[in-house]
Amino acid sequence: xSQADLTxxxxxxSLMVGxxxxxxxxxxxMWLFIIxxxxxxxxxxxxxxxxxNGTPNWPRPFPGITNVALMTFIxxxxxxxxxxxxxxxxxxxxxxxxxxxxxxxxxxIIFAVLHIREWMELIDKGMTxxxxxxxxxxxxxxxFSITGLHLTHVTCGVIALLVVGVRYKGGRYNADDIExxxxxxxxxxxxxxxxxxxxxxxxxxx
Amino acid sequence: xxxxEGHKSGGITKDLVIYVCxxxxxxxxxxxxxxxxxxxxxxxxxxxxACVEAGLAVLFFMxxxxxxxxxxxxxxxxxxxxxxxxxxGWTDAFRMLVGHAPFSS
Numbered sequence: 001x002s003q004a005d006l007t008x009x010x011x012x013x014s015l016m017v018g019x020x021x022x023x024x025x026x027x028x029x030m031w032l033f034i035i036x037x038x039x040x041x042x043x044x045x046x047x048x049x050x051x052x053n054g055t056p057n058w059p060r061p062f063p064g065i066t067n068v069a070l071m072t073f074i075x076x077x078x079x080x081x082x083x084x085x086x087x088x089x090x091x092x093x094x095x096x097x098x099x100x101x102x103x104x105x106x107x108x109i110i111f112a113v114l115h116i117r118e119w120m121e122l123i124d125k126g127m128t129x130x131x132x133x134x135x136x137x138x139x140x141x142x143x144f145s146i147t148g149l150h151l152t153h154v155t156c157g158v159i160a161l162l163v164v165g166v167r168y169k170g171g172r173y174n175a176d177d178i179e180x181x182x183x184x185x186x187x188x189x190x191x192x193x194x195x196x197x198x199x200x201x202x203x204x205x206x
Numbered sequence: 207x208x209x210x211e212g213h214k215s216g217g218i219t220k221d222l223v224i225y226v227c228x229x230x231x232x233x234x235x236x237x238x239x240x241x242x243x244x245x246x247x248x249x250x251x252x253x254x255x256a257c258v259e260a261g262l263a264v265l266f267f268m269x270x271x272x273x274x275x276x277x278x279x280x281x282x283x284x285x286x287x288x289x290x291x292x293x294x295g296w297t298d299a300f301r302m303l304v305g306h307a308p309f310s311s
Contacts, residue, residue, distance in 0.1 A: 021277035031281060039288050046292045053296070065236055072232050079267055080225045087217060179269075186267045193232070193259045197252035201239035 030180045034187045037153075041191050044149060045198055048142040052202075059134030060203045061127070068200045071114050072192065078107035079189045082182045089168070089175035097178060101165035104185065108158040115151050119144070139203075146199055153188050160184065224266045231259045 020028055052058050062068075085100030122143075129144055131137040164181050167173045238251045265271040270278050 021280065022274045023277060028277075031277070035281060035285055038285055042289050042292055046295075050295055065239065069232075069236060073229070076225065076228050076232065079228075079263070080221060083221045083267060084218065087221075183268050186263055189267075190260050190263045193228075193263070194256050196232070197235050197239070197256055198249075201235060201252060202245065202249060204239055 024176060026176070027180050027183070030183050034183060037187065038191075041146075041149070041194070044146050045194060048146060049198065051138050051142055055136050055138055057135040058203075059132060059136065059139050060205045061122070061125075061132070061134050061139075062200055062204050065201070065204070067114060067118055068196055071111055072196055074107050074111045074114070075189050075192050078104045078111070079186050081107065082185050086175070086178050086182050089178040094169060097175070098165050098169040101161055101168070101178065101181075105158050105161035105165065108154055108161065108185075112151060112154055112158065115147065115154075119147075143199060146195060150188070150191055150195055153191070157185050157188050220266070224262055228259055228262060231255050231262075 019025055023031075081100050081104045085097050085104060088094075088096035088100055126133045127140050127143075129137075129140050132140050160181055164173055164177055168178060235252050235255050238248060238255070241248065243251075264281075270281060
């Protein structure tokens with residue numbers, strides 16, 4: 001046994017620590033990102049609430065709930081399909097996992113299309129970032145900011161689903177990567193659960 | 207049915223139950239939106255339902271319930287404490303209702 005081995009022996013045990021919270025580093029990184037992004041969305045929603053409370057002529061332009069209900073159903077269903085894809089990946093069913101991941105991506109695309117269609121309808125009615133025909137211009141700024149930030153997250157999530165799904169099918173990624181992507185997708189759905197009541201339902205025209 | 211198939215179907219069954227619960231809670235929010243109550247009550251009811259939905263999604267869809275408890279507490283404590291810290295400005299919002307927010311006219 002060399003002198004180097006003797007000096008290392010007492011130190012190696014202290015270097016052999018497990019991962020934090022006993023989760024893989026990639027998963028912990030995703031959780032930390034989710035916590036940070038939660039703060040971002042919370043700050044946007046609190047700022048929106050602050051403006052809404054402090055502004056007397058806050059418009060309530062949404063005539064119905066059909067579109068937002070459909071979007072909510074699609075996003076919730078996409079979370080379920082993501083879960084089914086993860087279960088297939090954990091069970092070793094590569095084809096099934098790829099299929100369900102792609103279904104999740106398609107549902108995300110449908111959600112984004114419905115969202116953009118809603119935006120175009122509001123813009124056609126005269127709503128912009130700075131003014132609208134119903135009340136204070138702050139409404140447009142806050143609405144497009146919050147929903148635009150969420151739509152950006154959905155779009156990035158769809159791109160990630162397509163990339164990770166294809167690479168998983170090619171053998172480059174494994175079930176852990178599907179799970180980590182699933183965490184992000186469920187987070188996007190979770191944010192929508194707060195955006196719907198605070199931005200849409202509290203501004204229904206009735 | 208083998209034990210592996212039973213476990214798998216049991217797992218999917220749990221996911222489906224949580225999914226249906228989330229749909230029902232989302233539906234409840236839409237029902238609350240059409241109740242004839244004042245805005246403050248409507249806000250608190252909707253926020254409560256949204257927090258329950260978020261809890262179900264985080265614990266079961268994101269599998270935080272099956273992770274090590276230290277991760278669960280880490281996520282909960284940091285998230286909730288920062289969210290609570292953001293709530294300090296509400297009295298100022300109500301004060302501005304009298305004097306109007308900037309660029310609101």
